[in-house]
Amino acid sequence: MKKEEFSLWKQVGILSTMGITLVAATAIGLAMGYYLDKWLHTSPWLTILFLLFGIAAGFLNIFRDVARLRDTNQGGS
DSSP states (O other), X not given: OOHHHHHHHHXXXXXXXXXXXXXXXXXXXXXXXXXXXXXXXXXXXHHHHHHHHHHHHHHHHHHHXXXXXXXXXXXXO
């Protein structure tokens, strides 16, 4: 496999995980908030708070992946 082809597949792999990480971080934050609300009887405040934390974490991961791809493309040229 050529170096350029390997790099392309690596980039496709990183890009394909972005959507999954956004959904996973959001779902984990939602689940944590929901179960903390049930345990502490503070519904719906912790659910909303942890949902927002999960969304923020998902977007942070996307920004990091984009920066990593940008650095890879600039360094390889």
